[in-house]
Each structure stands twice: as C-alpha cells, then as structure tokens.
Amino acid sequence: MLKIGNAQATAKRPIIATSITAQNVTELLAQMKLANASAADVIEWRIDYLLAKQPVDSALIRQVRQTVIKPMIFTWRTATEGGLFGFNAKMYRKLYLLAIKAGFEAIDIEAAWLFEMTPLLTAARQHRVVVIGSYHHPKRTPNDLRAHFDKLFSAPVDVVKVATFANDAADVDRLQTVSADYAAHQVKPLITMAMGSVGQRSRLEGLRYGSELTFGALVNASAPGQLALADLAKHFSTH
Numbered sequence: 001m002l003k004i005g006n007a008q009a010t011a012k013r014p015i016i017a018t019s020i021t022a023q024n025v026t027e028l029l030a031q032m033k034l035a036n037a038s039a040a041d042v043i044e045w046r047i048d049y050l051l052a053k054q055p056v057d058s059a060l061i062r063q064v065r066q067t068v069i070k071p072m073i074f075t076w077r078t079a080t081e082g083g084l085f086g087f088n089a090k091m092y093r094k095l096y097l098l099a100i101k102a103g104f105e106a107i108d109i110e111a112a113w114l115f116e117m118t119p120l121l122t123a124a125r126q127h128r129v130v131v132i133g134s135y136h137h138p139k140r141t142p143n144d145l146r147a148h149f150d151k152l153f154s155a156p157v158d159v160v161k162v163a164t165f166a167n168d169a170a171d172v173d174r175l176q177t178v179s180a181d182y183a184a185h186q187v188k189p190l191i192t193m194a195m196g197s198v199g200q201r202s203r204l205e206g207l208r209y210g211s212e213l214t215f216g217a218l219v220n221a222s223a224p225g226q227l228a229l230a231d232l233a234k235h236f237s238t239h
C-alpha cells in the first residue's frame with residue numbers, strides 16, 4: 001500500500017492529504033501552522049500558487065520543509081493541467097532538485113514533463129524520495145483514459161496519480177472502473193479522483209476503486225470538488 005514518510009494507507013483508510021495554496025509568505029506561514037494542527041497525514045505544497053506571485057528560493061524551500069511536521073509532497077501543477085504557473089524546464093528542474101535536497105518525502109511530476117526530468121528521477125532515487133507521476137485534465141475525463149494510465153504505469157515513477165474533471169456521473173463511474181481495473185493488476189500504488197462537484201463522491205469512496213490517497217481543502221480547495229479537510233477526516237473517522 002501507499003507510504004509517504006510515516007503516513008501509510010491501509011485497507012480501511014486512504015492517506016488524507018491537504019494542500020498549502022499560499023500566494024505570499026504571510027499566507028504561507030499561516031497555512032503551515034494550520035497544516036501542522038490539521039487532521040491531514042500528508043501536506044502537499046502547491047508551489048505554483050506562490051510562483052504565480054513571487055520567486056521561490058532554496059532558503060524558503062528549506063524553511064517550509066523544516067516548519068511542517070508531517071510528510072510532504074512537492075508539487076508544481078503547471079497551467080495546462082489546472083495549475084497557476086506555466087512550465088519552464090530549467091526552473092522546474094532547479095526547484096524540484098532543491099525540494100529533494102530539502103527532505104520532501106515525495107514529489108509530483110506530470111507525465112508530460114517526465115522525459116525531460118531524468119536527472120531529477122536519479123536524484124529522487126538517491127534520496128529515497130517517492131516519485132508520483134501524474135496526469136490531470138481540468139475540463140473533462142478523456143475517452144482515452146486507459147492510454148494515460150498505461151503511459152504512467154510504464155513510466156519510471158513509484159506512484160501513479162490520475163485526476164480528471166467529471167462532467168456527469170458516467171465520467172465518475174468510468175474513472176472508477178478504470179482505476180479498479182488497474183489497481184487489481186498493477187503493483188504500483190494508485191491515486192485517482194474525479195474533480196468537480198459531480199466527482200466529489202470519488203474523494204470519499206475512492207479506496208474501494210483502488211485510490212490510496214485523497215485530498216481535502218485546508219483554506220482553499222486546490223482543485224474543484226474537494227471537501228473541507230475537517231469533513232473529509234470526520235468521514236474517515238466514522239466509516
């Protein structure tokens with residue numbers, strides 16, 4: 001099952017994650033405090049939120065890793081996949097390398113950029129950092145869903161994540177059917193979710209379909225359809 005630092009999914013409960021979405025240093029400090037006191041097992045830093053407003057240097061990356069007391073995922077969600085900052089290969093490599101060296105337990109790299117990130121993958125292996133290979137579609141659940149799963153499962157990543165926007169219940173069902181299928185036949189842990197309000201149930205029932213991690217909103221939702229973190233945690237403490 002999926003393990004990130006000391007956080008571990010079980011057959012009964014997925015890992016509960018939340019995202020830091022700060023757009024300035026004041027917000028960053030406040031969100032780190034909230035994250036530390038929250039019910040989340042793992043904290044994702046969505047660095048694209050901050051990059052959209054200001055540069056990020058190595059001192060800040062180290063500070064974040066040292067201030068947050070839970071395992072962390074470092075994520076630059078690029079604009080094409082629903083993030084706030086466009087892809088820049090040189091900067092991407094530099095910031096992810098700094099995150100690996102600062103002690104982030106996991107990094108999220110979009111499948112589209114993986115082929116340009118070989119040095120990063122090597123560094124991640126050396127530092128025993130979990131590499132999550134991800135694919136997002138912010139507008140729909142593509143018809144060729146299985147092609148995206150195939151691409152990620154055959155990539156040099158440790159965990160596969162697929163998040164697509166659901167426009168109707170059939171989209172949610174399709175994502176869940178495909179997830180369950182791959183989870184049953186593949187050894188790599190899987191994370192999936194259907195974004196948007198129609199997809200919200202996937203964040204609660206995902207484990208049944210093989211998804212081992214779910215995101216709840218700390219201050220702002222880092223994707224459409226996320227439940228408040230406190231409600232998500234309450235659900236898993238009573239089910």
Ligand SMILES: O=C1C[C@@](O)(C(=O)O)C[C@@H](O)[C@@H]1O
Nearest residue numbers: 019075163193195215222223
């Ligand atoms: O990939 C994911 C999943 C997500 O998009 C969601 O739908 O909860 C939220 C993102 O912050 C995270 O990186």
